[in-house]
Amino acid sequence: MALSDLVRVERNEVGIATVLGILKQRLGERFQTGQAIREQHGHTTTYIPNQPPDGVAFVQTAGEVEDVVRACGEHRVPVIPFGVGTSLEGHVNAPGGGISVDTSQMNRVVAVHADDLDCTVEAGVTREQLNTHLRDTGLFFPIDPGANATLGGMAATRASGTNAVRYGTMRENVLALTAVMADGRSITTARRAKKTSAGYDLTRLLVGSEGTLGVITSVTLKLAGIPQAISGGVCPFPSVESACRAVIETIQMGIPVARIELVNQLQMRAMKTYNKLDYPESPCLFVEFHGSDAGVAEQAEMFGEIAAGQGGGPFLWTTVAEERTKLWKARHEAYWSAQTLRPGARGLSTDVCVPISRLAECIAETEADIARNGLVAPIVGHVGDGNFHVLVLMDVNDPKEIAASEAFVGRLNERAIAMDGTCTGEHGVGQGKIGFIEREHGAGADYMRMIKRALDPLNIMNPGKILPAGQDAGR
Amino acid sequence: MALSDLVRVERNEVGIATVLGILKQRLGERFQTGQAIREQHGHTTTYIPNQPPDGVAFVQTAGEVEDVVRACGEHRVPVIPFGVGTSLEGHVNAPGGGISVDTSQMNRVVAVHADDLDCTVEAGVTREQLNTHLRDTGLFFPIDPGANATLGGMAATRASGTNAVRYGTMRENVLALTAVMADGRSITTARRAKKTSAGYDLTRLLVGSEGTLGVITSVTLKLAGIPQAISGGVCPFPSVESACRAVIETIQMGIPVARIELVNQLQMRAMKTYNKLDYPESPCLFVEFHGSDAGVAEQAEMFGEIAAGQGGGPFLWTTVAEERTKLWKARHEAYWSAQTLRPGARGLSTDVCVPISRLAECIAETEADIARNGLVAPIVGHVGDGNFHVLVLMDVNDPKEIAASEAFVGRLNERAIAMDGTCTGEHGVGQGKIGFIEREHGAGADYMRMIKRALDPLNIMNPGKILPAGQDAGR
Numbered sequence: 017m018a019l020s021d022l023v024r025v026e027r028n029e030v031g032i033a034t035v036l037g038i039l040k041q042r043l044g045e046r047f048q049t050g051q052a053i054r055e056q057h058g059h060t061t062t063y064i065p066n067q068p069p070d071g072v073a074f075v076q077t078a079g080e081v082e083d084v085v086r087a088c089g090e091h092r093v094p095v096i097p098f099g100v101g102t103s104l105e106g107h108v109n110a111p112g113g114g115i116s117v118d119t120s121q122m123n124r125v126v127a128v129h130a131d132d133l134d135c136t137v138e139a140g141v142t143r144e145q146l147n148t149h150l151r152d153t154g155l156f157f158p159i160d161p162g163a164n165a166t167l168g169g170m171a172a173t174r175a176s177g178t179n180a181v182r183y184g185t186m187r188e189n190v191l192a193l194t195a196v197m198a199d200g201r202s203i204t205t206a207r208r209a210k211k212t213s214a215g216y217d218l219t220r221l222l223v224g225s226e227g228t229l230g231v232i233t234s235v236t237l238k239l240a241g242i243p244q245a246i247s248g249g250v251c252p253f254p255s256v257e258s259a260c261r262a263v264i265e266t267i268q269m270g271i272p273v274a275r276i277e278l279v280n281q282l283q284m285r286a287m288k289t290y291n292k293l294d295y296p297e298s299p300c301l302f303v304e305f306h307g308s309d310a311g312v313a314e315q316a317e318m319f320g321e322i323a324a325g326q327g328g329g330p331f332l333w334t335t336v337a338e339e340r341t342k343l344w345k346a347r348h349e350a351y352w353s354a355q356t357l358r359p360g361a362r363g364l365s366t367d368v369c370v371p372i373s374r375l376a377e378c379i380a381e382t383e384a385d386i387a388r389n390g391l392v393a394p395i396v397g398h399v400g401d402g403n404f405h406v407l408v409l410m411d412v413n414d415p416k417e418i419a420a421s422e423a424f425v426g427r428l429n430e431r432a433i434a435m436d437g438t439c440t441g442e443h444g445v446g447q448g449k450i451g452f453i454e455r456e457h458g459a460g461a462d463y464m465r466m467i468k469r470a471l472d473p474l475n476i477m478n479p480g481k482i483l484p485a486g487q488d489a490g491r
Numbered sequence: 492m493a494l495s496d497l498v499r500v501e502r503n504e505v506g507i508a509t510v511l512g513i514l515k516q517r518l519g520e521r522f523q524t525g526q527a528i529r530e531q532h533g534h535t536t537t538y539i540p541n542q543p544p545d546g547v548a549f550v551q552t553a554g555e556v557e558d559v560v561r562a563c564g565e566h567r568v569p570v571i572p573f574g575v576g577t578s579l580e581g582h583v584n585a586p587g588g589g590i591s592v593d594t595s596q597m598n599r600v601v602a603v604h605a606d607d608l609d610c611t612v613e614a615g616v617t618r619e620q621l622n623t624h625l626r627d628t629g630l631f632f633p634i635d636p637g638a639n640a641t642l643g644g645m646a647a648t649r650a651s652g653t654n655a656v657r658y659g660t661m662r663e664n665v666l667a668l669t670a671v672m673a674d675g676r677s678i679t680t681a682r683r684a685k686k687t688s689a690g691y692d693l694t695r696l697l698v699g700s701e702g703t704l705g706v707i708t709s710v711t712l713k714l715a716g717i718p719q720a721i722s723g724g725v726c727p728f729p730s731v732e733s734a735c736r737a738v739i740e741t742i743q744m745g746i747p748v749a750r751i752e753l754v755n756q757l758q759m760r761a762m763k764t765y766n767k768l769d770y771p772e773s774p775c776l777f778v779e780f781h782g783s784d785a786g787v788a789e790q791a792e793m794f795g796e797i798a799a800g801q802g803g804g805p806f807l808w809t810t811v812a813e814e815r816t817k818l819w820k821a822r823h824e825a826y827w828s829a830q831t832l833r834p835g836a837r838g839l840s841t842d843v844c845v846p847i848s849r850l851a852e853c854i855a856e857t858e859a860d861i862a863r864n865g866l867v868a869p870i871v872g873h874v875g876d877g878n879f880h881v882l883v884l885m886d887v888n889d890p891k892e893i894a895a896s897e898a899f900v901g902r903l904n905e906r907a908i909a910m911d912g913t914c915t916g917e918h919g920v921g922q923g924k925i926g927f928i929e930r931e932h933g934a935g936a937d938y939m940r941m942i943k944r945a946l947d948p949l950n951i952m953n954p955g956k957i958l959p960a961g962q963d964a965g966r
Contacts, residue, residue: 129846129848130743131739131743131846131847131848132846132847132848132877133742133743134846154743173688174686174687174688174692175688176686180686184663185686187686187692187695188659188663197938201934202934203932203933203934203935203938204933204935205935206913207908207911207912207913207931208846208911208912209844209845209846209876209877209878209907209911209912209913209916210844210846210847210876210877210878211649211651211655211660211662211844211876211878211913211916211917212649212844212913212915212916213648213649213650213699213913213915213916213917213918213919213920214913214914214915214919214920214924214927214928214931214932215699215920215928215931215932215935215936215939215957215958216696216699216700216704216939216942216943216957217649217662217692217695217696217698217699218932218935218938218939220662220692220695220696221691221692221695221696221942223692224688224690224691224692225691229691240745241743241744241745243745244745264606267608268605268606268608268629268716269716270715270716270718270719270782272747307745308786308789310785310786310789311783311785311786311789314783314785314786369684369685369686369687370684371604371606371607371609371683371684371685372606372607372685373604373606373607401684401685401686402684402685403684403685403686432684433682436682436683436684437682437683437684438681438682438684438686438687438688438689439689440687440688440689441684441686441687441688442686442688443688444688444689445688445689445690449689452689453689453690456682456689456690457678457689457690457693458678458679459676459677459678460678460679460680460690460693461690463672463678463693463946464690464691464693466945466946467691467696467942467945467946468691469945470941470942470944470945471938471941471942482690482691483690
């Protein structure tokens with residue numbers, strides 16, 4: 017997360033000017049170059065400087081995306097896909113300028129195949145829009161990153177969220193997708209069959225590629241049945257370590273927990289005030305079970321026993337929707353409640369993921385690091401997957417605080433990698449984690465570069481993201 | 492599956508002679524060139540002619556694999572990975588000769604991380620060996636293709652089996668792998684974290700790549716807890732269609748069925764005789780549920796009601812291990828019992844996969860096709876995933892029968908693709924399905940070629956597999 021790691025991308029002024037003219041003519045009012053719109057499309061939730069694109073194309077069809085990519089390819093101009101701009105690592109910045117392809121008007125639900133538990137949506141459909149659309153089908157799409165992101169963006173960043181421990185991430189839930197590749201051609205990566213062994217897995221190559229290999233224009237998603245019953249509640253623990261041990265035991269027992277979220281002591285303090293939650297100010301697990309009436313009761317009871325065995329509890333659980341909603345509202349508002357811990361500060365959200373056997377150790381070391389360096393940085397985590405977030409509350413006008421936060425995030429990434437983990441479990445690389453790709457992947461990063469070079473030889477697709485400078489610099 | 496689709500690979504006689512000398516010196520007795528061993532390593536279970544490699548390297552370490560690949564790269568000689576040779580589509584044939592890399596002596600279980608529910612094994616460990624090793628841990632590896640395949644081979648072909656409906660395929664269960672790439676360098680594709688958004692998904696690019704991008708030398712696998720209780724049984728249905736409707740309803744209700752296997756009428760006839768099963772000679776579903784005592788009873792009861800609603804039943808289920816074992820033994824021996832339907836014939840096993848809403852239609856049309864063409868070809872299927880197998884029993888010495896079988900498989904592939912399905916759900920492409928890759932993937936096949944060319948510019952890695960001739964021919 018060091019600014020010094022940012023990959024420089026040369027501006028091609030002549031090409032940009034030409035493409036601006038072409039797209040203005042092609043898209044009319046749906047091509048915008050006003051400063052406010054451009055800055056909004058270069059908006060990042062990090063402290064990385066805003067690097068706006070030169071124009072924003074509000075595309076409505078895959079054919080229009082093909083046109084934009086072809087024009088940009090011909091004139092060597094960067095293409096930066098944009099959903100709703102909620103990514104966290106500078107994914108939508110335009111370090112060499114170029115064209116932001118805003119997919120928000122590609123928001124049709126193309127098909128729902130209820131019998132097959134799948135659906136196809138255009139890239140700009142948001143997860144809440146999809147779930148509203150599905151309301152009468154008895155089905156839902158379970159992947160829930162904090163924001164109401166677009167499904168194209170979620171696929172591009174390999175997003176996940178609180179339900180991933182049971183339902184998987186975008187990696188497991190994108191059956192197929194269509195994308196416009198760097199040469200301007202569209203491909204559909206797979207059929208709707210639930211499994212296939214027919215050739216290279218282009219679906220999963222594009223999921224998580226952050227627009228660097230193609231612009232995703234539609235996704236075919238697995239859906240889940242809305243569970244017959246849901247139980248859930250909050251369970252306090254004497255320490256992060258005991259909470260983590262309860263998580264491991266729950267997973268090992270094969271209890272099909274749907275959500276199991278750690279909230280550390282500092283974050284609980286924020287939530288008690290902000291959301292008026294009546295729980296002890298100690299590390300807590302927010303837990304939810306999906307299944308039959310009998311199943312969710314049995315699972316909640318089993319979890320309660322596991323928690324008690326680790327010194328946690330009481331585990332008060334309920335199947336009443338209103339009470340659960342209040343809890344999960346508090347969990348989902350953690351970003352906002354945390355801000356109250358240091359009014360006026362900006363929250364920098366970062367994430368890592370480790371094997372769950374290392375989770376307690378990783379969080380404990382991170383808490384000690386935070387304390388040692390005088391940071392205000394609460395922790396929440398999708399701990400069933402070994403994934404946790406730190407929200408560093410900092411004064412972005414104070415270079416010393418930025419430097420301290422950068423250094424902290426660097427140590428966090430190194431710590432996770434050293435524990436056989438990853439520098440990002442669900443946020444993606446973007447610009448923010450680019451300095452850790454070589455460290456995490458070693459020689460693997462070279463093969464990523466070979467793939468990038470083969471599929472995007474002109475380096476027009478979201479340049480300056482994922483892959484650190486090196487052989488590719490300046491191309 | 493037409494022989495005319497086979498990709499020709501030129502033999503490089505000078506290079507091969509050189510590499511034979513190098514490897515004999517390097518590996519001594521562990522490098523074999525005898526005809527019987529070479530033919531065994533070119534063995535295919537199809538009617539594609541045996542195309543033996545020129546030598547077989549019995550490697551023991553990843554370093555030795557690197558040496559073999561480097562020697563082959565330097566002298567432009569094909570490298571063909573080999574596990575135990577149970578793949579079904581000619582994957583291990585050597586159309587241009589070259590070196591078979593036999594991984595069967597790389598059979599160490601490197602690590603079992605019980606807390607994390609994962610393990611790392613060398614590529615030559617078989618699934619039964621792994622499950623025997625895990626016996627005391629309370630964990631198991633659920634993916635079960637028919638054969639006792641190596642885990643490296645299963646990863647390379649993206650294998651699955653009867654448990655995939657609940658536990659997923661190799662796509663979902665390989666956390667990371669190491670592979671020797673075409674330039675002779677080893678990479679590890681990912682860390683052990685359960686999820687990651689850190690760069691391109693090299694793991695899933697290599698899973699299913701059938702040795703055409705790299706030689707897999709070890710795999711890190713997700714493990715599952717051995718369920719507390721298992722219930723299961725057999726349920727007869729008046730028709731394939733009613734059985735398929737019961738499957739769809741079961742999946743839609745969110746019943747977490749662990750196995751749901753269709754056996755058609757002809758296959759039931761074979762199993763009644765061969766395995767002395769006392770069930771009606773009608774389409775049947777073999778079903779199994781994994782969970783708690785209460786859960787598996789509840790699930791079995793719910794399934795019984797669904798089956799009755801479709802005119803099926805009685806569904807006799809049990810939690811007694813011995814009785815279930817007898818049933819699943821019969822299911823796993825389907826390949827052998829089917830042979831009794833036409834003694835002396837060779838069974839050609841092929842598979843396709845479609846969205847489950849199209850499954851009944853696809854199987855019904857396929858049964859009609861079989862009848863119309865006078866073939867003897869029973870059907871079994873992992874129908875919870877929409878995947879089914881046809882075993883065509885044919886006289887491999889009769890060119891007319893081969894032609895008729897080829898034509899039948901061609902129609903089957905086309906039928907599946909037309910129903911938004913795939914020409915192979917779990918067997919892979921190898922040589923046998925190579926003629927359908929363009930048909931299934933359209934422009935996507937071009938991007939697969941670009942990736943192949945970027946990662947294996949000399950086309951030494953298992954040439955003549957997956958990708959049809961075209962721009963790559965003769966390279």
